[in-house]
Amino acid sequence: MAERDVKSNQNTAISLDDLLKQIAPDPSGRKLPPVDAWSPERSTDIDMEIRADGSWWHEGGQIKREKLVKLFSTILRRDADGSFWLVTPYEKVVVHVEDAPFMAVRVDVAGERGRDQQIVMKTNLGDVVVVGPDHPLRVETDPETLEPSPYVFVRGRLEAKLTRPAFYELAELAEPAPDGDEERLGVWSQGAFYDLGPAGT
Template identity: 75%
Template sequence: MAERDVKSNQNTAISLEELLKQIAPDPSGRKLPPVDKWNPERSADIDMEIRADGSWWHEGSRINRKKLVRLFSTILRRDEDGSYWLVTPYEKVVVHVEDAPFVAVRVDRAEEEGTGQSLAFSTNLGDIAVAGPDHPIRIETDGETGEPAPYIHIRGRLEAKLSRPVFYELAGLAEPDPDGGEMLGVWSKGVFFPLGPAE
């Protein structure tokens, strides 16, 4: 985690607004199209895939142009049935997603530690989500291995899977369940997100 909670004086930590200015200097520069309002009749499958590592592929070849991938990510939508699409007003193209469409590659902390802190997650494609009521963190646990798979809500029905280093950083911030349960978790924007049992 980039330590953005460096004290400017002994009594205050960096504010969430200042943190967001540092990690996303021009948030207004990326306006997303209203894909949830578009319902084109034409659809196609052109063998588009997002792999578990966040890489985008077309017909078996990796798409290496980051600007193109970022553009595609702005028109990505997940429908209620769990299917993913690249959507325009005229056509939608199915996208096969192996795990989650984004990967959270960084977490920054603002405000004071504990209940007052805010955790801002940055994805591999430049999206930023501050965990809280609108951007919950959830953990899925593999029934066989017991291994956790952590995710954060980004927008619409789209999530980012937390990279292993980011999850380890969260684990380093974990504290006991405020209700006295046996879970450890993290606070962000006044919400406690359980990460796993205390051992």
């Protein structure tokens, strides 16, 4: 939510394990409920909303208790039709999502810069992902304004949109595409190249 929370690790060769320990000190991580396995018959709409800035709202009022928002985020599911739900074994509640359900607020780099680097992102709700095959990065470009909107896959069809400061951090790692097209820039992570868009945008 707060874009000022972005912190990039300036060490050039910190290991991925050491970096993850710094960002997510609990090695066991969070055990998430098996929301994909639950198929409750009852569904309801109680005016739950996640706005474009990552804030959560209920009946027009912002939910400001961070622990409650984090709890809700662990039972959030996106179905194949694009709909979002808070899911329990007994009921599911529709969630109206304006853009993406999470915000990526921190960008760090492990390993040697370039093709061997690993980019780690942390969301506003504490999820930590390493950009790569399991957590790909994608950028949508507005056809009129050419403004990029970068997203990283978190879990179960759920994505995090990078805040503007986080995208600037990412852009500092950009280099020309490996196919020789110097008009396009991107970043490497876990041996894969992710296109950020045309140079100069």
